[in-house]
Amino acid sequence: MPPDRTANCIPSPSTKVEHYENFPVASLLxxxxxxxxxxxxxxxxxxxxxxxxxxxxxxxxxxxxxxxxxxxxxxxxxxxxxxxxxxxxxxxxxxxxxxxxxxxxxxxxxxxxxxxxxxxxxxxxPYRDTGELLAYSKLSANPVGRLLLHLYGIDDRNSLAQSDDICSALQLINFWQDISVDLPRQRHYLPSDCLKRHGLSRDDFMASAQVDAATDKRRAQAVASLCHDARERMLRGAPLAKRIPGRAGWELRLVVQGGLRILDKIEAGGFRTWEHRPTVGKLDAPRLLWRALWMG
Structure with a gap:
């Protein structure tokens, strides 16, 4: 084993990361x-x-x-x-x-x-399609799930695939949650093939866009289709949370339910996330706990 040269560089226990997060990190669970x-x-x-x-x-x-x-x-x-x-x-x-x-x-x-x-x-x-977004998720999100499974000592193929589904779903949910934040910063995650199917351009989602009622309806339909895909991926991966034993499994249940809760809020807002960004907060905790309990 290489020598430990980090003894004089100990992370401060008071370090605070001031970022909004959908899901708990290293929580009590x-x-x-x-x-x-x-x-x-x-x-x-x-x-x-x-x-x-x-x-x-x-x-x-x-x-x-x-x-x-x-x-x-x-x-x-x-x-x-x-x-x-x-x-x-x-x-x-x-x-x-x-x-x-x-x-x-x-x-x-x-x-x-x-x-x-x-x-x-x-x-x-511009991302061409969901496949290109998933290739990005393979680098940006899926490694986190696989690292956690490594810590839990889980490495079978089915579990890795379900972890990838959960993590990719979380990445996609974050994209569709953050349209109002990403587009002004020139982050173009809305896939071109989806926009083309709905007769839209990325400019139609900018805050300054002036669109007619038909275009406005197509915007919501486009976001709804993207959210539907993310929900299907999350549900496909969700059984992993029931197989991981102990506290780790309960934390993953809450992560899954947190992602689904964001999708619920996007839907409740008419899928209009180019106007505002829905979030989860402390008031959502009882609902998340209840849903996690009833995952089986």
């Missing part, structure tokens, strides 16, 4: 022995996301930062000391890698997803 590793994975991914998305840096600057971040990941994978800037993130991740033999490829995929996001946003890249 997460098995206590795994909570540090789950938190380390989360902070690793969130920090990379912030490099790609927050602040005023231009795309070349963001890509350069992500390249440095990737280099620090490679150091962490060997137990070497990371740069001071991200020392707390990689100190925790190094311990998780050492303690749980986290698959390096999955961690590298997450960085690749954020690099792709920067490049695609800079180019105004």
């Amino acid at each position: 997460c098995p206590p022995a795994l909570r540090p590793a789950v938190a380390a994975i989360y902070h690793f991914a969130r920090t990379a996301d912030d490099i790609a998305d927050e602040g005023n840096a231009n795309p070349p600057e963001r890509l350069a930062e992500l390249a440095h971040y990737r280099a620090d990941l490679e150091l962490a994978l060997t137990g070497a000391e990371a740069s001071p800037r991200w020392c707390p993130v990689f100190a925790a991740l190094t311990h998780a890698v050492n303690d749980h033999a986290l698959p390096a490829t999955l961690l590298r995929d997450l960085v690749s997803a954020f690099e792709q996001d920067v490049r695609y946003t800079a180019a105004g890249h």
Whole structure:
């Protein structure tokens, strides 16, 4: 085992990540022995996301930062000391890698997803279809589920496939939840084939768009079809939550129900997420707990 060079770089227990999240991270339901590793994975991914998305840096600057971040990941994978800037993130991740033999490829995929996001946003890249979005989810979302299954000691093919369905569904739900946020930032996740089927363009979803009643109806129908696809994927993966034992299984039940609850709210709002972003909050907790209990 490589020497531990992170002893002088201990993550602060008071570190607070100030981001809205649909779902709990390393919550009380997460098995206590795994909570540090789950938190380390989360902070690793969130920090990379912030490099790609927050602040005023231009795309070349963001890509350069992500390249440095990737280099620090490679150091962490060997137990070497990371740069001071991200020392707390990689100190925790190094311990998780050492303690749980986290698959390096999955961690590298997450960085690749954020690099792709920067490049695609800079180019105004339109996603052709759901298949291209799922290829992105394979890098951006599915690795998280597979890392968690690795921590739980689960690696059979069916479980991995269901985990991918849940994680891809969560990624798609986030896209359709955030249309009003993403489009003004030149993030074009609405797939071109769906827009074409409904006789729409991305400009029709901008806040400044002036559309007639027929176009307005087609906008809602397009979002509804995308949400229907995401719901089907979530339901296809949901049985995994019933097979994972103990607290981890209950947490996954809540994650599944959280995603479905967002879809419910999108539907209740007439699928008009180009106007406002629905969220889950504390008031939704009793409903989520009840639904999780009745998953069987």
